Amino acid sequence: xxxxxxxxxxxxxxxxxxxxxxxxxxxxxxxxxxxxxxxxxxxxxxxxxxxxxxxxxxxxxxxxxxxxxxxxxxxxxxxxxxxxxxxxxxxxxxxxxxxxxxxxxxxxxxxxxxxxxxxxxxxxxxxxxxxxxxxxxxxxxxxxxxxxxxxxxxxxxxxxxxxxxxxxxxxxxxxxxxxxxxxxxxxxxxxxxxxxxxxxxxxxxxxxxxxxxxxxxxxxxxxxxxxxxxxxxxxxxxxxxxxxxxxxxxxxxxxxxxxxxxxxxxxxxxxxxxxxxxxxxxxxxxxxxxxxxxxxxxxxxxxxxxxxxxxxxxxxxxxxxxxxxxxxxxxxxxxxxxxxxxxxxxxxxxxxxxxxxxxxxxxxxxxxxxxx
Ligand code: SF4
Numbered sequence: 001x002x003x004x005x006x007x008x009x010x011x012x013x014x015x016x017x018x019x020x021x022x023x024x025x026x027x028x029x030x031x032x033x034x035x036x037x038x039x040x041x042x043x044x045x046x047x048x049x050x051x052x053x054x055x056x057x058x059x060x061x062x063x064x065x066x067x068x069x070x071x072x073x074x075x076x077x078x079x080x081x082x083x084x085x086x087x088x089x090x091x092x093x094x095x096x097x098x099x100x101x102x103x104x105x106x107x108x109x110x111x112x113x114x115x116x117x118x119x120x121x122x123x124x125x126x127x128x129x130x131x132x133x134x135x136x137x138x139x140x141x142x143x144x145x146x147x148x149x150x151x152x153x154x155x156x157x158x159x160x161x162x163x164x165x166x167x168x169x170x171x172x173x174x175x176x177x178x179x180x181x182x183x184x185x186x187x188x189x190x191x192x193x194x195x196x197x198x199x200x201x202x203x204x205x206x207x208x209x210x211x212x213x214x215x216x217x218x219x220x221x222x223x224x225x226x227x228x229x230x231x232x233x234x235x236x237x238x239x240x241x242x243x244x245x246x247x248x249x250x251x252x253x254x255x256x257x258x259x260x261x262x263x264x265x266x267x268x269x270x271x272x273x274x275x276x277x278x279x280x281x282x283x284x285x286x287x288x289x290x291x292x293x294x295x296x297x298x299x300x301x302x303x304x305x306x307x308x309x310x311x312x313x314x315x316x317x318x319x320x321x322x323x324x325x326x327x328x329x330x331x332x333x334x335x336x337x338x339x340x341x342x343x344x345x346x347x348x349x350x351x352x353x354x355x356x357x358x359x360x361x362x363x364x365x366x367x368x369x370x371x372x
Contacts (some may be wrong), residue, residue: 001182001216004098004152005029007061012036014066014119022119022157026065029156038231039066040114051111053288059113060098065156068118073127073142090146091128093118093159097149099180100213102290102297103241106147110278115148121159132170145178145199152181166189171195176236180215188231197269198228199236202259204251207243210295217254217337222262229267239337240274240339244311245295249295249322254327273323274339275316276301276327277308313348319350 011030015037017023026035051059072091096106096115118124132138144150144163154160160177164187167175171193178199200221203211208218216224225235237259242252276296278286280303285298301309310316320338327334338345 001220002214004214005156007098007214008034008035008063008115009061010036011063011065012114013038013064014039014043016067017119020119022065025081025158039064049111051113051153051285053285054122055113056110056285057100057289059096059110059253060100062114063153063156064112064116065119066271067120068123071127072124073131089140089142091124091142091144091163092147093121093124093157094148094153096147098152099149099215101180101215101366102211102213102286102294103243103276103278103281105279107285107289108282115153117148117153117157119157120193121157121162124159125162128166128170132173135226137174139174141174141176141197143176143178145176149179149181150177151179151183154183157187160187161190163197163301164192164308167195168193178238180212180221182220184214184224184228188227192233194232194234197234197236198225199238199270200225201238201240202255203239203241203243204255206247206251207245207295209232210245211243218258222258226262229263234269235263235267236270237268237325238270238272238274238339239274240272242273242323243295244278244315244319248319251325253326256330258322260327260330260334265331265335266333270337271327271334272337272339273320275311275319277304277310280307280309283309313345316345317348324349 002177008030011034013023013026013035018037072093074090074092077114083260094115095112096110098115099106128142132141139194144160151160163175167173168191174193174195174197176197176199177187178202187229202218202221205218208215225237229235239252239255245251275301278296278301283297286294290297292298299311302312304310311319324336327336338349
């Protein structure tokens with residue numbers, strides 16, 4: 001895959017980071033002429049308004065590194081009325097992504113003209129300590145891939161090694177890195193207690209080529225996952241978003257064949273699938289940026305109960321049924337849950353709510369700590 005950080009044309013760093021290990025690392029990684037030790041004038045979201053298609057694309061090539069003054073820790077957006085939530089928490093260490101998937105939901109709300117990487121990992125870890133001290137018996141899963149890819153910028157920040165230290169000392173909590181990169185090498189030899197999950201969103205290479213620009217190939221993702229599993233890390237796969245296109249059955253069948261010949265069910269702690277969904281607000285930006293050739297911009301999507309646009313329920317059912325039966329045909333040990341789906345979709349496809357399905361129950365039980 002391409003070296004993502006080499007795509008930044010400008011790197012603006014908070015002046016207080018000059019001389020710190022992170023500041024020195026920036027100087028080591030980037031040519032002098034692209035670094036500025038001044039931050040842009042920060043505007044409120046109301047002042048910023050929406051980004052044009054060009055401004056949005058440019059925000060992926062301009063990096064801003066600064067401390068984050070707010071809370072890092074929050075509950076996953078799946079925790080909403082009308083959705084079956086898998087009890088997940090997120091820790092956001094930045095905003096925006098140097099890769100460029102046509103369906104990326106960041107297009108629905110990202111309105112700053114830069115990619116932002118937060119420098120103050122110590123504050124994030126302090127928050128984790130506070131949360132743990134308030135709820136010492138809790139068993140949380142915490143992911144860092146909601147507002148950015150978990151690994152795309154880690155070669156700059158090295159934040160993940162710090163997070164892994166915390167999770168090594170807190171073995172009942174799970175940390176999940178969600179990525180579409182193959183940037184795992186620097187983490188493979190770090191100590192862990194099998195509570196650091198490396199997870200990949202997977203799609204057939206046809207869909208990757210068409211819709212997931214600048215991401216790792218399917219084979220690179222699977223190779224990286226194999227490396228992680230061989231070092232004892234749990235791995236997870238999300239066939240998400242499932243995207244309808246011509247010959248989709250052949251392409252997804254081939255993908256499932258690759259997954260099931262590379263992994264045994266017991267090596268994959270979570271396998272989930274979710275059909276394409278987007279926020280209505282992102283549609284015009286997507287069409288401007290990717291045209292109507294994209295499988296996503298050209299598809300018919302209808303509003304559902306949560307306000308998102310999705311395929312109609314018959315097509316979703318067909319997609320889910322196909323994926324589920326292809327996995328089960330290869331080995332009955334594969335268990336697949338739905339990702340960010342409505343309660344109706346669970347009932348339609350599984351005839352049960354997830355908390356009542358024994359093998360999925362652990363992921364859907366209410367967690368003990370209160371949401372902050
Ligand atoms: S990898 Fe994830 S965050 Fe990055 S562009 Fe794709 S969907 Fe968005």
